[in-house]
Amino acid sequence: MGSDIMLEKLADPALLFIERLRLAVEVELDYWEDWRVSPNLTEHEFRSLVNHIPSDTAPTWADRKSSAGPHGTTGETKVFMFNFDVKLFSRRSRFFVKGYFFDADRCRGVTIQSFRKVPPLRSVLRNR
Amino acid sequence: METCEHSKTSKKAISREFFGKTFKGRGEVCSECGAILWDKNSQNAFYDWVSKLDDPKARDKFTVQFFLTNKATLCLDKIVKQFPGSDKTMILRALTVIYLTAVAPFPEFAAHVENIMDSEVFKDLSRGAREQRYKVHFKPLVLIDLQSWAKIAGLPPSKFMEEAILRLLSVYIENNPILKEFWKSTILLRLELILKAA
Numbered sequence: 001m002g003s004d005i006m007l008e009k010l011a012d013p014a015l016l017f018i019e020r021l022r023l024a025v026e027v028e029l030d031y032w033e034d035w036r037v038s039p040n041l042t043e044h045e046f047r048s049l050v051n052h053i054p055s056d057t058a059p060t061w062a063d064r065k066s067s068a069g070p071h072g073t074t075g076e077t078k079v080f081m082f083n084f085d086v087k088l089f090s091r092r093s094r095f096f097v098k099g100y101f102f103d104a105d106r107c108r109g110v111t112i113q114s115f116r117k118v119p120p121l122r123s124v125l126r127n128r
Numbered sequence: 129m130e131t132c133e134h135s136k137t138s139k140k141a142i143s144r145e146f147f148g149k150t151f152k153g154r155g156e157v158c159s160e161c162g163a164i165l166w167d168k169n170s171q172n173a174f175y176d177w178v179s180k181l182d183d184p185k186a187r188d189k190f191t192v193q194f195f196l197t198n199k200a201t202l203c204l205d206k207i208v209k210q211f212p213g214s215d216k217t218m219i220l221r222a223l224t225v226i227y228l229t230a231v232a233p234f235p236e237f238a239a240h241v242e243n244i245m246d247s248e249v250f251k252d253l254s255r256g257a258r259e260q261r262y263k264v265h266f267k268p269l270v271l272i273d274l275q276s277w278a279k280i281a282g283l284p285p286s287k288f289m290e291e292a293i294l295r296l297l298s299v300y301i302e303n304n305p306i307l308k309e310f311w312k313s314t315i316l317l318r319l320e321l322i323l324k325a326a
Contacts, residue, residue, distance in 0.1 A: 029171070032134055032163040042144075043166050044276045052235050066133035069156065070167055079133070088238065088281045089291050090245060098131050114131040 003027060010107040017080070018057050021110060022050050024101055028109030030069060037116050041095075046115045049095065053084045064100055071111055075102035083118060094118040132161040144174060147189050147271060151177050181268040191265045192274070194286040195258035196293065203253065203297045211323050220264050220293060222322040226315055227292040228273040240310050241295045250298040258290065 006027050010020065031043035059080035067073050081098045099112040136159040144151045151174050156165040166174070182190065196204070204216050211219070231237045244250045266274065271285075278288035296315060299307050 028168055030168075031166045031171075032158070033166055034161065034163045036162055039279050039282070041279065042276070043171060044272055045280055048233055048273070048276050049280065051233050052238075064133065066135035068134050068137045068158075069165060086280065087242065088232070088277075089283070089288075090242070091282060093280065093282070096131075113133055 007106075007108055016055060017059060018053055018055050020101070020107065021053070024107060024110035025050055030071060030102075030109065030111040031115070032069075032111070032113050034114060034116060039117060041115050041117065043112070046097075046112060049086060052086045053082075053097075057082050057084060059097075066113075069111060071102035071109065074104060075100050075111060076104045079113065094120075132158060132163065134158040134161070134163055134165070136160055137165070142170070146178060146181075147268070147275075149181060149189070175269070175272075178268045178272060190268055190271055191263050192271075192286050192289055193261065193263045194290045194293075196260045196262065196290065197253060197256045197258050198260060199256065200253050200294060200297055201260040203301060207297075207300065211319075214323050214326075216262065217264055218323060218326055219319075220262055220289075221266065222319050222326075223293055223296050223315075224264070224266070224274065224289055225270060225322060226318045227296060228270070228277060230314060230318055231296075232277050232292075237310075237314060240307065241299060244295055244298045244302065244307065247298060247302060247304075249301050250294065253294055253298055253301070264289075 006023055009015070010023050010027065015023070025047060029043060029047070031046060033042055034040065059082040061078045061080055064075070064077055064079045069075075079098055079100045081096070083094055083096050085092055085094050087093075094117070096114065096116050096118050097112065098114040099110055101107050101110050137156040138159060139154055140157040142153050142155040142157065142164050153170055153173055155167070155170045157163070158165075201216075204219060207219050208214055208216055227241075231241055274285050274288065278285040281288055281291075283291070299311050299315065302308065302311075
């Protein structure tokens with residue numbers, strides 16, 4: 001799909017959140033790689049999994065605290081956050097996503113501030 | 129879950145390891161948590177660097193070694209016979225690429241292949257010692273996909289390949305009409321194209 005067509009689609013207010021996210025990732029993705037967290041997940045893993053995010057995902061929203069980054073000042077003022085599950089080779093993994101769309105006046109991409117595997121509850125309780 | 133929003137950043141040297149080689153560049157780094165920003169420029173520079181890595185002298189670096197059971201190897205032999213001019217390595221490479229690009233990224237296809245795990249065919253193919261050793265060379269850009277999916281699954285790349293191949297071979301053998309149609313429409317078509325282009 002050409003970028004002009006994608007930008008036109010991104011402007012559609014009727015788009016579901018996940019449709020908007022998938023399109024925005026294709027147009028332009030800024031990705032903060034948190035290499036201190038294990039496993040360290042790159043933008044490649046995020047792109048690989050974006051189709052696995054359920055279509056009915058409804059994120060929670062919060063005020064964005066930071067204006068850093070190439071689209072920090074032009075991006076939307078709210079950040080989205082959600083978890084989603086992926087099952088692969090009989091192992092279920094949960095992932096956490098946090099980010100914001102840019103630009104606020106005309107969506108043309110997304111910044112992912114955090115993408116990480118959520119440790120299973122068992123290991124969280126064991127480490128307490 | 130508390131996460132940093134990267135309010136304080138500065139431009140620094142950044143690097144990324146890939147199969148024993150190191151990509152170096154410059155990018156924004158968060159002063160609070162150390163996170164590195166990969167924007168479109170740094171992503172393009174990294175993938176451009178990876179695409180130029182395929183050095184015939186360093187072939188071993190981009191080769192994945194894994195093991196299959198004897199039964200899985202017999203199944204592989206059957207597929208080789210269907211494609212004159214091909215060999216086991218070519219089929220394995222093609223099946224891996226198909227899994228990485230046409231199965232894993234799509235939940236409905238991944239679920240089809242996952243369901244095979246309950247079948248007797250899969251259990252039979254997986255049973256026994258995995259003694260047949262294979263070494264398959266990949267172009268670096270394919271290895272990025274393999275490394276990614278292996279990380280997502282929490283497995284080393286070689287183990288991921290074994291599991292993906294066993295599943296696809298099971299789909300190939302299965303008599304279930306849905307899986308037969310899936311093999312024909314999703315896997316076989318791509319297998320033919322990849323082997324023709326090889």
